[in-house]
Every structure is written in structure tokens, then in C-alpha cells.
Amino acid sequence: MPTRFLTLVLGAAAALLTASLPAAAHHAFGAEFDASRPVLLKGRIVKVEWVNPHTWIHVEIVKPDGSKEVWMVEGGSPNSLLRRGATKNSFPVGTEVVVDGYQARDHSELRANARNVTFTDGRKLFLGSTGTGAPPEDSFPADKAVTPSK
């Protein structure tokens, strides 16, 4: 596809998107987290707050000097995941995870947004629903997302 046409297409699309898509999020990520403080956290889940308006997963990491820190990372509302059968027990204490995100602006808080939460093999902890035809409640795909990585 000619570049100029592609640009035109994307430009037109962007204009339409702006006009018609009521994008909404619960809160101001940009004011909560600090773009100058990217983090990559590899560690074990020690606690899951499966609550609204946002889930917080507590991850214990071991620093290079051997000391430990517990970080809290922010995810979405748990309600839709509950409807897919995922509960806080689906991600048991001890599960090893990799999280990338940005630290809270208050650097005294060990908090970050969870841009991505994966197992140590890169599989995502939270898989999307397929909307209509989504798996019924209590049928969260255990083979795909619930099993902690070894």
C-alpha cells in the first residue's frame, strides 16, 4: 500500500476515532505514575487484593544485595475476571511473575502500574474474554492462565 495512502487512512481514522470513541478510564494514570521511573519486577506473589476499583498484586522481589522488597502493582477491576472464573486464589502466593510498569510519583511508595503481568515464560496472567460466547463462570482456562510457572 502506498505510504501516502496509508498515512491518509490512518489520519482519517484518527480523526474519526477522536470524534466517536468515548474512551474512558477509571483514573489518571499519568498523574499517579512517574514516566521517569520505569521498573521491571521479577518476583513472587505474596498477596493479592482482588478488589475494586483496581486490583493490587503484591510482589516480593530480591534485590542484587540480597535484601527483599514488596511492591504493589495496579491492575484492573476484578469483576470481569470473576465472571470468567478467575479469583484471587487463581494466582496463589508463591507464583513467580514478571511485571513491567512505572513507579508511583511518590517514590517512597513501592507501587507501580502493571503494564504487563506475565508468568516467567511470558504467558499473560490475564487473558481477554471473547465477549459474546465468553467462557461461562467457573471455567477460567486453567491450562492457560491459572497454573503458576515452575
Add this chain to the structure above:
Amino acid sequence: MRNRLVVLAGVLALAALLALTLIPAAAQTAKAASKAYNPPRLPDGHPDLQGTYDLATITPMERAAGTPLVLTKEQALKLETQRAALREREDQPIDANRSAPPKGGDGSPGPYGNVGGYNYGWLDPGSTFTVVNGEKRASLVIDPADGRVPPRTAAGKKRMAEFAERPTSDAQESNDPGLEKAPGAYDDPERRPLGERCILGFGSTSGPPALPDYFYNNLHQIVQTPDSVMILTEMVHDARTVRMNAQHLPKTYRLWLGDSVGHWEGDTLVVDTTNFSDKTRFYGSTENLHVIERFTRVDDKTLLYRFTIDDPSTWTKPWTGEYAWPATDKHIYEYACHEANYALTDILKGARLRDQEQSAKSTK
């Protein structure tokens, strides 16, 4: 996140382009469909509207200028398939040995404020266009006929411009300017959006008018008696009680969800809402907002929901939208929004720390 948004934008772009080339589908009249159906009734003789409904849809409020209201089945299927494919791609594993995101931000726009949001897997938006009279609809807005919200009045425009310069508690989160651009917006909890403060669901989920949420948690429940109808919205656990055959409260009473009174017109429940708080602000409206909703059961599994918006201090004329509320057997879960709203305190603390840093710099 950036990649994700680019992919999303690409899919929607395609959707928008397709929308420009649609051919009108065979029209069916709304009346023909609803009149043929005789709904189950309560002992008082009125249709039984009770149940839980899933309002999720990908049909937006407005559609692209010059495009028809009705999508052909083929076009709709194609766009819905693309949406499903996007979702599937988002579920794929990513690099386990990835590094931290880039310093200075990942470039994600709007409410993601350059730091990204969270995994797409948390989201549960609609996957299909809303179906009314067997037609796949490209917009909620049906009047004006071009599917666009009418122009704002001069006062309405001025008000919106003021919001952009100095966001208030009723600002749309999607227009959040970010701490660097509008530091004053984060100083005071009273100036944070109602959704962020757990007062109402964001995006008018509770309404009125009750709109689909394009993120997640789209369930609503109706409980009906001869004297009152309750509409429970999962997001932020908003419950609205419609008083049947009653007069509106005196104008001095102002409510977050407005004051709703109802009556039956044939088999349609008509709900009239006024007395909004001046902080509710649907799409930048004022406390003069007047919403008329019409609930009609059109088959065993579907309500047709129609809403008319009138606020002469905001829009040049009234406007109307409609979409289907499909019944669901999914469960509504509690949404105790204050329980872990650490985000709000983090946002306010962030603004204070920034002030301290700046004042320390200026005194050096």
C-alpha cells in the same frame, strides 16, 4: 502499550473506513417488530422488565459523518471478526526477558498518560454491534438522522473550553491533561472526576442516560414493582429508583443521578429525569439536563432502550439514541469502589510532591 494502542487504532481505522462505504441494509420498521410481541406480564398487567442485562457493545455514541445508521451483516461480521482477532493477539505471550519500559514514558496517549495502562486481559468490552429490529447499528444516536450529537450552544462551547483549561470534578477522564500540563487539576479531591472519586461510574454507566462502558462491567439489573422500578448499575454500584406515577421533587432537591419518575405508555416504561446536581454534567450538560428514557421489551431476551437528551443551555436541539439491552445470566458482583482506591491518594500525593520539588527548586 503503544503497540497495543496502534493495533487498536488500526483495527478501528479499518472499521471507520468500511463504515464510509456501507450500503444501506433493507429497512425494517421499529413498530412492526415490537407490536407483534406480547411480553410476559406482572400481576398489574404491565410488561415484566426484570432481569440482568449486559449493555456491552462496540457501537459508539456517534458514527462517522455521511455514513448510514445500519451496517450490512457482512460488514458487521467483518468488523466484529477483526475485533476478536485483536483480542486474540493481545492474549499471546510476550518476551519473558523483556526490559523495563522506556524512561520518559512509553508514549501511550490520553488517559494512559504516557505510562501505559494495564493488560488488555482485564478489559471486557463489547464484541458486537448493537442489534435493533434485526439491524446492526453503527451509532447509538438516531436523531439527528446523521448520527451526530447536535452542536453545542455558545454557552455550552464556552463551558467545555473552560473545562479543558481548568479541569473540574466533572471532566471526562479521557481528556485528562496530565500533571505536567495542568498541575492544578490534581491538588484537590473536589476537582477530580466523579469516577475517580467513586461517586458515579465513569462514562455515564449509571446515567441517566445509561450508556455502554467500553472497558468492562456492563451489567445492569432491573427490579420492578407497581410503585417503583430500581435500576442497579454494576459500576460503582449505583442504584437508581424510579418512582412510578409520581411528581418530580421540588427544584431545590438536586441529586447525582437526578430525580426519576415513571409511567407506562402502552407496554413501554417511560422514565423522566430532572433535578440533576450541577456536578453530574453528562457530556458537559448543566443542572437543567432533562432525560427521557423509554424501556420496551421487544422479545424474550431483549429490552430496547431509547433515551432523549434535552438541555437548551448545552445543545442547540434535543437528541435521541437507542440500543438493545440483551438479557444475560451473568452475575453482578459488588463494586465496593472506595475499598482500594489507592489511585486517588497516589494522584493527590503526586501533585503535592511535585509542588514541593518545584518550590525547593525556586528557593535555591
